[in-house]
Amino acid sequence: MSEFRNGAPPIEVHDLTVAYRKKPVLWDIDFKLPEGKLIGMVGPNGAGKSTLIKAIMGLLPLVSGFVRIYGKPLESMREIIGYVPQRESVDWDFPTDALDVVTMGRYGKLSLFGRPTAGDKAKAMDALKKVGMSDFANRQISQLSGGQQQRVFLARALVQDAQIYLMDEPFAGVDASTEKAILELLHELKSKGKTLLVVHHDLNTVAEYFDWVMLLNLRLVKLGPVNEIFNNENLRLTYGGKLNLLSEMAEKIGRTP
Amino acid sequence: MDYLELTARFFSLTDANVRIVVAGSVLLGAIAGAFGCFTFLQKRSLIGDAIAHSTLPGVAFAFLILGEKQLHWLLLGAAISGWLGALAFNAIVRYSKLKLDAALGIVLSVFFGLGIIMLTFIQKSGAGAQSGLDKFLFGQAAAIGRADVLILAISGVVMLLALLALYGRLKLLTFDSGFAASLGINVGLLQFILTTLLVVTVTIGLQAVGVVLMSAILIIPAAAARQWTDKLSKMILLSALFGMISGILGAYISFLKPHFPTGPWIVIVAALIFSLSILFAPQRGLVSRLRRHLHNRRSMTQDHILKVLFKAGMDSRSWKEFTPRMQIAQMWSFTKGELGRGLRKLVAKGQLKKEGNMYRLTESGVNAGARVTRLHRLWEVYLARYLELPQDHVHRDAEEMEHIITPEVEKKLEEMLGYPLLDPHQQEIPYFDKVEK
Numbered sequence: 001m002s003e004f005r006n007g008a009p010p011i012e013v014h015d016l017t018v019a020y021r022k023k024p025v026l027w028d029i030d031f032k033l034p035e036g037k038l039i040g041m042v043g044p045n046g047a048g049k050s051t052l053i054k055a056i057m058g059l060l061p062l063v064s065g066f067v068r069i070y071g072k073p074l075e076s077m078r079e080i081i082g083y084v085p086q087r088e089s090v091d092w093d094f095p096t097d098a099l100d101v102v103t104m105g106r107y108g109k110l111s112l113f114g115r116p117t118a119g120d121k122a123k124a125m126d127a128l129k130k131v132g133m134s135d136f137a138n139r140q141i142s143q144l145s146g147g148q149q150q151r152v153f154l155a156r157a158l159v160q161d162a163q164i165y166l167m168d169e170p171f172a173g174v175d176a177s178t179e180k181a182i183l184e185l186l187h188e189l190k191s192k193g194k195t196l197l198v199v200h201h202d203l204n205t206v207a208e209y210f211d212w213v214m215l216l217n218l219r220l221v222k223l224g225p226v227n228e229i230f231n232n233e234n235l236r237l238t239y240g241g242k243l244n245l246l247s248e249m250a251e252k253i254g255r256t257p
Numbered sequence: 258m259d260y261l262e263l264t265a266r267f268f269s270l271t272d273a274n275v276r277i278v279v280a281g282s283v284l285l286g287a288i289a290g291a292f293g294c295f296t297f298l299q300k301r302s303l304i305g306d307a308i309a310h311s312t313l314p315g316v317a318f319a320f321l322i323l324g325e326k327q328l329h330w331l332l333l334g335a336a337i338s339g340w341l342g343a344l345a346f347n348a349i350v351r352y353s354k355l356k357l358d359a360a361l362g363i364v365l366s367v368f369f370g371l372g373i374i375m376l377t378f379i380q381k382s383g384a385g386a387q388s389g390l391d392k393f394l395f396g397q398a399a400a401i402g403r404a405d406v407l408i409l410a411i412s413g414v415v416m417l418l419a420l421l422a423l424y425g426r427l428k429l430l431t432f433d434s435g436f437a438a439s440l441g442i443n444v445g446l447l448q449f450i451l452t453t454l455l456v457v458t459v460t461i462g463l464q465a466v467g468v469v470l471m472s473a474i475l476i477i478p479a480a481a482a483r484q485w486t487d488k489l490s491k492m493i494l495l496s497a498l499f500g501m502i503s504g505i506l507g508a509y510i511s512f513l514k515p516h517f518p519t520g521p522w523i524v525i526v527a528a529l530i531f532s533l534s535i536l537f538a539p540q541r542g543l544v545s546r547l548r549r550h551l552h553n554r555r556s557m558t559q560d561h562i563l564k565v566l567f568k569a570g571m572d573s574r575s576w577k578e579f580t581p582r583m584q585i586a587q588m589w590s591f592t593k594g595e596l597g598r599g600l601r602k603l604v605a606k607g608q609l610k611k612e613g614n615m616y617r618l619t620e621s622g623v624n625a626g627a628r629v630t631r632l633h634r635l636w637e638v639y640l641a642r643y644l645e646l647p648q649d650h651v652h653r654d655a656e657e658m659e660h661i662i663t664p665e666v667e668k669k670l671e672e673m674l675g676y677p678l679l680d681p682h683q684q685e686i687p688y689f690d691k692v693e694k
Contacts, residue, residue: 021354054435057438057439058438058439059435059438059439075441078439078440078441079441081439083436083439085433085435085436085439089433089435090433091298091300091432094298094431094432094489095298095483095486095487095489095492096428096487096488096489097487097488101432104428104429104432104433104436105440107425107426107429107437107440107442108440108441108442113422113423115425116425140487142487156436160440
């Protein structure tokens with residue numbers, strides 16, 4: 001992993017603006033993430049949290065700005081980023097089992113027409129074990145509970161063998177034991193020097209779960225260590241919504257032909 | 258010639274023409290069935306419909322230029338215009354605020370309308386009258402010729418190879434395209450390939466199935482196959498099989514009645530397979546779901562019989578007395594049939610003893626009754642304690658839970674609640690079926 005430790009930050013986002021159908025949903029985002037930290041991202045509904053994750057992953061066209069991974073363009077660095085999308089983003093009635101979904105995480109490492117090997121399956125099995133799901137490997141995914149489905153998604157990211165993890169609401173709608181298991185997993189990854197950016201919805205647990213926090217509401221409000229910036233004043237800035245003008249102008253741009 | 262003789266001629270495959278028609282139908286059904294699975298699972302099934310209707314102007318245009326019917330040129334025209342149709346609805350979705358369903362509806366009807374105008378024009382002009390282009394509307398399997406089968410076979414092999422090579426990635430694209438893109442997989446290109454394969458499928462199906470009903474053979478076999486399996490690879494194989502069966506039987510019926518178009522018969526056969534699947538598939542089928550439901554109801558009735566008889570003897574701790582059936586009937590709102598069946602079943606299980614028209618619990622019956630009663634009351638305690646529900650709110654929920662709590666959940670409940678002795682109604686919670694063991 002040392003080849004990445006070139007002094008450049010794991011993720012640098014520079015002057016990033018993202019729009020849906022011309023309507024800006026993120027304005028001039030600018031930050032550098034520190035390495036090896038567990039970073040929570042919070043902000044109200046519609047603040048653009050998922051959008052920022054997707055923009056970093058290159059899944060959305062950028063109006064302006066760029067993303068650098070350890071100082072390099074995203075395309076050459078995809079292999080070291082693991083992604084956990086929101087659980088609701090897929091149809092869980094899809095005809096497949098848990099092991100198969102986890103194996104999908106290996107496709108980034110395969111050649112053009114390559115198929116997953118026995119080694120890939122073994123890695124997938126290991127990952128399922130790590131999230132406490134080895135008994136459910138051959139279970140049809142619609143028969144898993146919400147928490148179990150979330151664990152499968154995490155396992156799929158684990159087999160990516162990544163250095164950076166981007167996770168979209170991994171704690172949403174899971175049971176208490178899954179929440180604990182996920183948290184342990186995040187800490188384990190951190191202890192191995194991985195950098196984790198995690199969208200989170202529960203303000204009550206931010207201080208307990210994360211080292212750093214990113215406060216987001218259409219623009220980057222604050223980014224820093226939890227004990228320094230996670231306070232009422234900054235939360236008011238984030239959730240107070242007194243940026244009506246920004247939203248108003250965004251709507252206007254969206255309507256401009 | 259009578260039907261029997263025709264049937265023999267068809268299925269013995271001695272006739273070269275029949276062989277060609279069968280080969281063509283099998284190939285087409287298999288390809289359409291297999292690739293239909295992906296659009297079906299992407300919930301974009303009607304894309305096939307729009308593409309199929311979009312092929313018509315291409316067919317007519319090719320004929321207008323050539324002035325005669327040369328099949329491969331007509332099919333090439335069909336493929337190109339089918340492609341333009343796909344391009345059109347993608348562009349509409351991308352550059353307007355319309356959603357895919359509206360875009361498909363627009364493209365489908367506009368291209369088809371255009372095709373019909375051109376077709377009418379051709380038929381009115383002398384040479385076109387015998388062109389047989391109208392066969393492209395509803396299909397005529399008998400029109401498949403030797404050269405066509407060659408085209409079918411070549412494209413079939415190419416598409417099969419494409420499926421094998423891309424299977425894993427198509428699965429990933431269909432299940433979670435965002436994640437696929439995050440891995441660096443070129444999702445746009447993959448979707449482009451899938452659309453192209455769909456255009457090819459539709460094009461080679463034009464003769465046998467026709468423009469109007471082509472989408473049916475892309476959707477119905479896939480929907481039917483989904484009922485039988487939870488594994489994509491099996492679903493694709495099954496769907497291909499269903500497509501083949503529909504193709505062959507459709508061709509067979511239109512062989513018996515040559516003046517009927519083939520497409521509608523293929524659809525009818527496919528629909529029959531679909532109906533059987535919806536009804537009789539294990540797990541997902543209606544019949545098996547109904548059976549499970551009935552089974553549940555019956556085991557609930559048995560639980561209720563055990564419970565009322567257990568509760569009747571609970572105070573005296575004695576269950577030696579026989580109770581007349583009439584009296585049991587009044588202890589719970591049993592219907593007559595279900596009580597009789599439940600009693601019979603419990604006697605057979607050895608949980609009830611019968612003498613004349615009277616019943617009493619055996620030892621295992623007492624234990625089973627104690628368990629149902631305990632689960633009911635434990636759940637009431639749980640609700641009252643953890644959800645802080647008042648005691649008049651807890652009974653109805655517990656009435657359901659007593660039947661479905663598993664031994665694992667039971668253990669968890671007991672440990673969590675600390676083996677309570679009384680329920681919220683101050684009634685005893687029995688444990689002695691456990692102690693005795």
